[in-house]
Amino acid sequence: xxxxxxxxxxxxxxxxxxxxxxxxxxxxxxxxxxxxxxxxxxxxxxxxxxxxxxxxxxxxxxxxxxxxxxxxxxxxxxxxxxxxxxxxxxxxxxxxxxxxxxxxxxxxxxxxxxxxxxxxxxxxxxxxxxxxxxxxxxxxxxxxxxxxxxxxxxxxxxxxxxxxxxxxxxxxxxxxxxxxxxxxxxxxxxxxxxxxxxxxxxxxxxxxxxxxxxxxxxxxxxxxxxxxxxxxxxxxxxxxxxxxxxxxxxxxxxxxxxxxxxxxxxxxxxxxxxxxxxxxxxxxxxxxxxxxxxxxxxxx
Amino acid sequence: xxxxxxxxxxxxxxxxxxxxxxxxxxxxxxxxxxxxxxxxxxxxxxxxxxxxxxxxxxxxxxxxxxxxxxxxxxxxxxxxxxxxxxxxxxxxxxxxxxxxxxxxxxxxxxxxxxxxxxxxxxxxxxxxxxxxxxxxxxxxxxxxxxxxxxxxxxxxxxxxxxxxxxxxxxxxxxxxxxxxxxxxxxxxxxxxxxxxxxxxxxxxxxxxxxxxxxxxxxxxxxxxxxxxxxxxxxxxxxxxxxxxxxxxxxxxxxxxxxxxxxxxxxxxxxxxxxxxxxxxxxxxxxxxxxxxxxxxxxxx
Numbered sequence: 343x344x345x346x347x348x349x350x351x352x353x354x355x356x357x358x359x360x361x362x363x364x365x366x367x368x369x370x371x372x373x374x375x376x377x378x379x380x381x382x383x384x385x386x387x388x389x390x391x392x393x394x395x396x397x398x399x400x401x402x403x404x405x406x407x408x409x410x411x412x413x414x415x416x417x418x419x420x421x422x423x424x425x426x427x428x429x430x431x432x433x434x435x436x437x438x439x440x441x442x443x444x445x446x447x448x449x450x451x452x453x454x455x456x457x458x459x460x461x462x463x464x465x466x467x468x469x470x471x472x473x474x475x476x477x478x479x480x481x482x483x484x485x486x487x488x489x490x491x492x493x494x495x496x497x498x499x500x501x502x503x504x505x506x507x508x509x510x511x512x513x514x515x516x517x518x519x520x521x522x523x524x525x526x527x528x529x530x531x532x533x534x535x536x537x538x539x540x541x542x543x544x545x546x547x548x549x550x551x552x553x554x555x556x557x558x559x560x561x562x563x564x565x566x567x568x569x570x571x572x573x574x575x576x577x578x579x580x581x582x583x584x585x586x587x588x589x590x591x592x593x594x595x596x597x598x599x600x601x602x603x604x605x606x607x608x609x610x611x612x613x614x615x616x617x618x619x620x621x622x623x624x625x626x627x628x629x630x631x632x633x634x635x636x637x638x639x640x641x642x
Numbered sequence: 643x644x645x646x647x648x649x650x651x652x653x654x655x656x657x658x659x660x661x662x663x664x665x666x667x668x669x670x671x672x673x674x675x676x677x678x679x680x681x682x683x684x685x686x687x688x689x690x691x692x693x694x695x696x697x698x699x700x701x702x703x704x705x706x707x708x709x710x711x712x713x714x715x716x717x718x719x720x721x722x723x724x725x726x727x728x729x730x731x732x733x734x735x736x737x738x739x740x741x742x743x744x745x746x747x748x749x750x751x752x753x754x755x756x757x758x759x760x761x762x763x764x765x766x767x768x769x770x771x772x773x774x775x776x777x778x779x780x781x782x783x784x785x786x787x788x789x790x791x792x793x794x795x796x797x798x799x800x801x802x803x804x805x806x807x808x809x810x811x812x813x814x815x816x817x818x819x820x821x822x823x824x825x826x827x828x829x830x831x832x833x834x835x836x837x838x839x840x841x842x843x844x845x846x847x848x849x850x851x852x853x854x855x856x857x858x859x860x861x862x863x864x865x866x867x868x869x870x871x872x873x874x875x876x877x878x879x880x881x882x883x884x885x886x887x888x889x890x891x892x893x894x895x896x897x898x899x900x901x902x903x904x905x906x907x908x909x910x911x912x913x914x915x916x917x918x919x920x921x922x923x924x925x926x927x928x929x930x931x932x933x934x935x936x937x938x939x940x941x942x
Contacts, residue, residue, distance in 0.1 A: 491882070502879055582791070614720055
């Protein structure tokens with residue numbers, strides 16, 4: 343069975359693993375990444391990690407996930423807020439020369455979605471849309487086993503999609519952008535505003551209060567259902583996926599989010615689209631497994 | 643050079659042509675389709691047309707575009723409002739048995755977009771989004787030379803995307819759906835409502851009045867710019883295409899629509915996305931050329 347090297351590079355830590363084409367992790371190593379010290383330091387750490395993996399020479403290729411938009415053709419980052427000096431740095435070329443293996447780079451959310459599409463909840467399906475709802479909201483479209491990263495690596499970067507243009511502008515994103523209205527951070531913010539006396543510290547408390555019948559919390563959750571339902575109805579109009587896969591911290595509250603959200607999705611969608619399944623992500627390590635799937639998705 | 647048979651089947655007429663892999667039409671025939679008389683009658687007409695094409699035996703495959711959503715795997719229509727009895731009818735199988743050539747079916751808007759992606763304005767690009775704005779609004783995403791039709795053939799069926807959920811509900815589509823607010827029909831409706839005394843009969847008159855300084859017409863056009871800008875900003879978040887290609891009757895007024903629309907698109911998009919080109923469709927016969935491109939897009 344073919345194996346690949348997967349690398350999950352973050353601003354704080356980096357992991358490397360040897361992984362089978364079925365997504366099984368055979369060996370894994372990790373290290374602090376020293377992401378603020380520049381590409382030379384960071385890439386030395388990455389290379390040493392790969393060299394420390396048993397039988398790395400037998401792998402067919404290398405894939406790496408990084409935080410932020412990626413130019414997948416050039417194998418470099420477009421924006422690198424957590425990795426100083428990496429904007430435009432030829433990461434894939436550097437590793438390819440070092441190890442003599444075909445190397446591919448993509449955004450970490452894209453890579454997690456690729457893992458779910460190829461060896462997780464979307465296995466065997468042609469068109470998969472993966473969404474992560476956590477501190478922020480991201481996602482990726484996977485078609486025929488390849489991520490659709492697009493011209494600037496922004497494919498699936500759905501955070502800025504407007505679900506209601508008449509809301510207040512909160513940050514650099516659009517007024518009414520889905521991340522500003524539906525992320526865990528957003529639900530916490532709304533909970534604090536509406537329920538100032540209850541000491542809301544995370545979104546889970548808002549869901550709990552709604553279950554207990556708190557009227558203001560229920561309004562927040564009802565609006566979330568409508569907002570997310572509209573997001574997925576919109577995405578379905580663009581690519582009509584075989585499946586929507588949902589990951590990220592908010593899915594700890596899936597029972598509070600999904601049924602109401604799917605009901606709203608149906609209200610806003612042609613009935614032909616009602617049977618599209620919404621399922622939870624099923625992999626434990628989508629970041630590093632998905633990185634290893636990048637060469638596989640390119641036919642290597 | 644390879645050649646293919648392209649068939650453009652509508653409720654009123656049907657055309658068939660022999661077309662090169664570069665999109666050149668070598669021979670074309672047409673007939674009334676008798677779309678209300680059922681599959682047996684219609685398919686007989688289609689087959690006779692193909693038989694009448696010189697050297698049809700030398701073609702590598704057959705592609706057909708039809709009006710409405712298609713199950714591309716099964717080669718049949720999901721909904722067939724203009725072709726009585728065609729819902730679920732195995733069109734592709736029927737033609738494949740008759741002519742012994744691999745046969746593919748897709749929606750006519752998808753097929754037009756495929757033509758533009760493969761041999762028109764998007765030639766050589768990886769991720770292409772084609773939009774037609776006319777009586778209605780439709781489109782298609784083309785990735786790696788293949789249309790992303792999705793689970794139910796609704797991929798690119800962007801008519802129902804909500805650009806402002808606070809608008810009035812007008813028809814069966816969502817309140818604030820882009821087709822209800824931005825199609826040629828919608829601009830004509832808004833013109834009639836706002837300019838009742840001026841006898842507006844088509845969208846072009848609203849654009850002309852706006853150019854002449856009519857305040858109410860200018861407001862309609864300004865809103866159109868914002869609404870369409872938001873539509874394309876939304877699509878860019880999902881798939882970040884290398885190019886947006888625009889076709890359909892409204893592009894006769896491209897000078898009135900595009901500059902303002904692109905300005906709004908930029909306001910609602912991350913600056914990394916500002917350089918995505920918006921260009922006009924360039925093929926004269928995208929419907930039939932695109933049908934012929936269906937087998938090519940499948941590697942035939």
